[in-house]
Amino acid sequence: MWFKSNINRVLLSVTLLAIAAGCSDKDSAAANTKTEVSAELSESNTQTENELPPITVVKRDTPIEGHDTIEWTDLIPAETLEILLNPPEYIYDIVDGSEEDMIDSNLQATRQQNFENSGMSEELAVELAKQMSTEVSESQLAYERALNSTDIVPEMDKKPVRVPGFVVPVVFNDKQVITGFFLVPYFGACIHSPPPPPNQIIYVETEQGFVLDALYDPVWVSGTLTAEMFEDPLATSAYTMSMADIELYYEPM
Numbered sequence: 001m002w003f004k005s006n007i008n009r010v011l012l013s014v015t016l017l018a019i020a021a022g023c024s025d026k027d028s029a030a031a032n033t034k035t036e037v038s039a040e041l042s043e044s045n046t047q048t049e050n051e052l053p054p055i056t057v058v059k060r061d062t063p064i065e066g067h068d069t070i071e072w073t074d075l076i077p078a079e080t081l082e083i084l085l086n087p088p089e090y091i092y093d094i095v096d097g098s099e100e101d102m103i104d105s106n107l108q109a110t111r112q113q114n115f116e117n118s119g120m121s122e123e124l125a126v127e128l129a130k131q132m133s134t135e136v137s138e139s140q141l142a143y144e145r146a147l148n149s150t151d152i153v154p155e156m157d158k159k160p161v162r163v164p165g166f167v168v169p170v171v172f173n174d175k176q177v178i179t180g181f182f183l184v185p186y187f188g189a190c191i192h193s194p195p196p197p198p199n200q201i202i203y204v205e206t207e208q209g210f211v212l213d214a215l216y217d218p219v220w221v222s223g224t225l226t227a228e229m230f231e232d233p234l235a236t237s238a239y240t241m242s243m244a245d246i247e248l249y250y251e252p253m
Contacts, residue, residue, distance in 0.1 A: 195235035218249035
């Protein structure tokens, strides 16, 4: 669940090469990952034709100039970040994969307006209803609000930035040329697990488009950030970006 097991990956900006290495076994996973994502997204996404040849995504020796490199935590207001870094004690008592874990995941999905697609059993739905009707502390409420926060950092508006992450295709054509996508801080977000908070998702648009060989490959994306909401059945983002460049991630020397 994102509620507990993914928060450290988002908030502490784990080195993306390590994440990519954790998703290694590429030869057997690459085809399955692309096929699965394409199948899941094809019904809800618009296919577009590109007049320009797609961008070739490769490693670069030097990044594009004029864009400040930022971390994902830079997109979270200080007061919200403080709440997320100090979760309520009960979070540490939940065992990953337990029934309570599943209930918490579905609680977040509900508040993301995805309740009907959460796949809960009738028994879990009853337990969830009990949990939602139970009085909770102010710290718990503040924490849950932070998990779904659309609050942004005003200084990031209209700022040219370079940020690492993973691609979740939103708009692509039948040749898998991607022209609109969510940039997220960890692999599998919005596809295999609940989405991060909206202020930890960037919706990126590119007129030229690009083809990415494997969605588990982390990338650097450069462009002008805008504090603007974007909503899609997959997720909601609090930031958008007009892409200037995309490159495969590498560890700076």
